[in-house]
Amino acid sequence: MHPEPGKCVWVVIAAYNEARVIEQVVAGVRRRGYSVVVVDDGSGDATAAIAEQAATAVVYHPVNLGQGAALQTGIEFALGQGADFIVTFDADGQHRADDIAALLRALTENKADFALGSRFLGASIDLPRSRRWLLKAATLFTRFTTGLRVSDTHNGLRAMTRRGASFVALRQNRMAHASELLEQIARSKLRYVEVPVTIEYSAYSLAKGQKLSDSLTILVDLSAQRLHR
Amino acid sequence: MIAQLILTAFLLGILLYAWLEYRRAPVVGVLAMVAALTGLYFVWIPAHATRLAELVGIGRGVDLILYIWVVISLIMLLNLHLKLRVQKEMITVLARELAIANARLAATAK
Numbered sequence: 001m002h003p004e005p006g007k008c009v010w011v012v013i014a015a016y017n018e019a020r021v022i023e024q025v026v027a028g029v030r031r032r033g034y035s036v037v038v039v040d041d042g043s044g045d046a047t048a049a050i051a052e053q054a055a056t057a058v059v060y061h062p063v064n065l066g067q068g069a070a071l072q073t074g075i076e077f078a079l080g081q082g083a084d085f086i087v088t089f090d091a092d093g094q095h096r097a098d099d100i101a102a103l104l105r106a107l108t109e110n111k112a113d114f115a116l117g118s119r120f121l122g123a124s125i126d127l128p129r130s131r132r133w134l135l136k137a138a139t140l141f142t143r144f145t146t147g148l149r150v151s152d153t154h155n156g157l158r159a160m161t162r163r164g165a166s167f168v169a170l171r172q173n174r175m176a177h178a179s180e181l182l183e184q185i186a187r188s189k190l191r192y193v194e195v196p197v198t199i200e201y202s203a204y205s206l207a208k209g210q211k212l213s214d215s216l217t218i219l220v221d222l223s224a225q226r227l228h229r
Numbered sequence: 230m231i232a233q234l235i236l237t238a239f240l241l242g243i244l245l246y247a248w249l250e251y252r253r254a255p256v257v258g259v260l261a262m263v264a265a266l267t268g269l270y271f272v273w274i275p276a277h278a279t280r281l282a283e284l285v286g287i288g289r290g291v292d293l294i295l296y297i298w299v300v301i302s303l304i305m306l307l308n309l310h311l312k313l314r315v316q317k318e319m320i321t322v323l324a325r326e327l328a329i330a331n332a333r334l335a336a337t338a339k
Binding site for chain 1: 254256257307310311314317318320321324325327328329331332333334335
C-alpha cells in the first residue's frame with residue numbers, strides 16, 4: 001500500500017469533461033492510500049460533482065484553461081497542503097495506480113527530485129503506431145531542446161519531491177506544459193530519474209489524447225514563450 | 230517631400246514603440262527597430278531603395294518601402310499575439326488564486 005509511511009503524498013489529477021471515468025480513476029488511486037486533488041478545469045459535464053464524492057479535495061477552475069494550467073493549480077494546492085511528494089496522474093484512465101509506488105520508491109532510492117514515468121522503458125498497451133512515432137519525434141525534439149536524456153517526454157505520470165515541485169512554474173496552459181516541465185527540470189539542475197510504467201490505451205483515452213495537429217500547436221506555444229518575458 | 234515627412238513621423242513613432250517593447254519582448258523590439266530604421270533609410274535615400282529593389286527583383290523602390298510596411302505590420306501582429314498570451318497568463322494566475330481559495334476538501338480530509 002502506501003510506500004512512504006509518515007510522508008504526505010498528494011496525487012494531482014487534472015480533469016476536463018471526464019465524468020465517464022473520473023470516479024473509477026480517483027477510487028483506484030485512493031485505494032492505495034494517497035490523497036487526491038482533482039482540478040476540474042471548467043468541465044461542462046458532471047466531472048466536478050462526481051469528483052467531490054471520490055477525491056480528497058476538488059479545486060475548480062472557473063473557466064477552461066488547459067491541462068498545464070490545471071496541473072500547476074494542483075501542484076500549488078498540494079504544496080499548500082504540506083505535501084512531501086506530489087504525483088501527476090492522467091484523468092482518462094490510461095495510467096496504473098500501482099505505478100505510483102514505483103515512482104515514489106525511485107525518488108527515495110535515487111535521492112532524486114523528479115521521477116518521470118516512461119512507457120518506452122515500461123509498456124504501452126494498444127498504442128497505435130502513428131501515436132508511437134509522434135511520441136518518439138516529440139522525445140527527440142525535447143532531448144535536443146532540453147539536453148535531458150529522457151525516453152518519453154509526454155507522459156503525464158510523474159512524481160516529484162516538495163523541493164522539486166517548488167521549482168515547477170508552468171506557464172504553458174495547454175499541451176506544451178510537458179516540454180516546459182522538462183525544460184524547468186533541466187534548469188533546476190535537480191536530479192531526475194526515469195521509471196518504467198505501463199500505459200493502457202483505450203478508445204476513450206485515444207480520443208482524448210494528443211493528435212498530430214496538437215504537435216504543431218505545441219511548437220508554436222513553445223516558440224512564442226521564448227519571444228516574451 | 231510631404232510624403233517623406235509623414236512617413237518619417239510614422240517610422241519614428243514605430244521606433245519609439247520598438248524601444249518601449251524591447252524590455253518586454255526583445256525579439257519583437259529588435260525586429261521592429263530594424264524594420265523602422267531600414268524604412269527611414271529608404272524614405273530619405275529613395276535612390277538606394279530603387280537600386281536595391283532592382284537588385285532583388287522587386288521593381289520599384291516604392292514597392293520596397295511598401296513591403297517594409299507589410300513587415301512592420303506583421304511584427305506588430307506578432308506583438309499583439311504575445312500581449313494576448315501575457316494577458317492569458319495573468320487571467321490564469323487570477324483563476325488559480327480563486328480556485329485554490331475555494332477548494333472543497335472531503336469531510337475525511339478536514
